[in-house]
Amino acid sequence: EAQVTQNPRYLITVTGKKLTVTCSQNMNHEYMSWYRxxxxxxxxxxxxxxxxxxxxxxxxxxxxxxxxxxxxxFPLILESPSPNQTSLYFCASRGSxxxxxxxxxxxxxxxx
Amino acid sequence: xxxxxxxxxxxxAEGRAANLPCNHSTISGNEYVYWYRQIHSQGPQYxxxxxxxxxxxxxxxxxxxxxxxxxxxxxxxxxxxxxAVYYCIVRVRRGNQFxxxxxxxxxxxx
Numbered sequence: 374e375a376q377v378t379q380n381p382r383y384l385i386t387v388t389g390k391k392l393t394v395t396c397s398q399n400m401n402h403e404y405m406s407w408y409r410x411x412x413x414x415x416x417x418x419x420x421x422x423x424x425x426x427x428x429x430x431x432x433x434x435x436x437x438x439x440x441x442x443x444x445x446x447f448p449l450i451l452e453s454p455s456p457n458q459t460s461l462y463f464c465a466s467r468g469s470x471x472x473x474x475x476x477x478x479x480x481x482x483x484x485x
Numbered sequence: 486x487x488x489x490x491x492x493x494x495x496x497x498a499e500g501r502a503a504n505l506p507c508n509h510s511t512i513s514g515n516e517y518v519y520w521y522r523q524i525h526s527q528g529p530q531y532x533x534x535x536x537x538x539x540x541x542x543x544x545x546x547x548x549x550x551x552x553x554x555x556x557x558x559x560x561x562x563x564x565x566x567x568x569a570v571y572y573c574i575v576r577v578r579r580g581n582q583f584x585x586x587x588x589x590x591x592x593x594x595x
Contacts, residue, residue, distance in 0.1 A: 416585035431582060463528050476528025
């Protein structure tokens with residue numbers, strides 16, 4: 374089954390403790406992206422990647438890092454999480470010729 | 486990419502057509518109109534996209550005005566499962582950046 378998976382689905386952490394949210398897709402897609410969703414602000418793009426070793430900033434990249442060492446994986450790294458990064462995070466992927474962006478199930482992060 | 490304006494919420498009776506409007510007055514000639522929807526807090530789901538001609542698929546129809554400054558997503562026979570937040574996005578085809586905005590919360594009423 375074609376899908377985008379994220380782990381963990383729920384995470385509670387404390388300020389300053391580094392964490393990584395993993396994202397993996399099994400559709401051989403070139404394009405992957407991370408979003409955060411906050412009440413009243415909708416979905417905002419954090420980072421995206423056009424292919425392996427090619428990444429670029431979205432609208433709200435501050436406080437986040439990403440890497441794309443393999444085509445299927447696109448982890449989101451919070452080196453020093455802060456409470457304002459408490460949010461619902463979505464990973465997505467799209468093929469180079471496809472129009473449809475496929476989204477993962479989301480990761481709820483709470484930073485205390 | 487051009488920004489969009491959508492009403493924050495709408496209601497629709499079950500079985501009736503739901504017409505969701507979107508304004509994109511600053512759209513450029515090479516920008517497409519895309520629609521996604523999000524049910525509860527699940528990942529958004531692609532619905533349809535178009536450039537200037539009206540489009541229809543198994544889920545919905547997309548009507549784009551001649552000047553391309555606005556569009557309407559039509560769900561022909563709304564069901565309770567269509568209750569969701571609907572996002573109108575304008576961007577270049579296969580562009581890298583997506584601006585979702587806050588969307589329209591559609592409630593289908595029994």
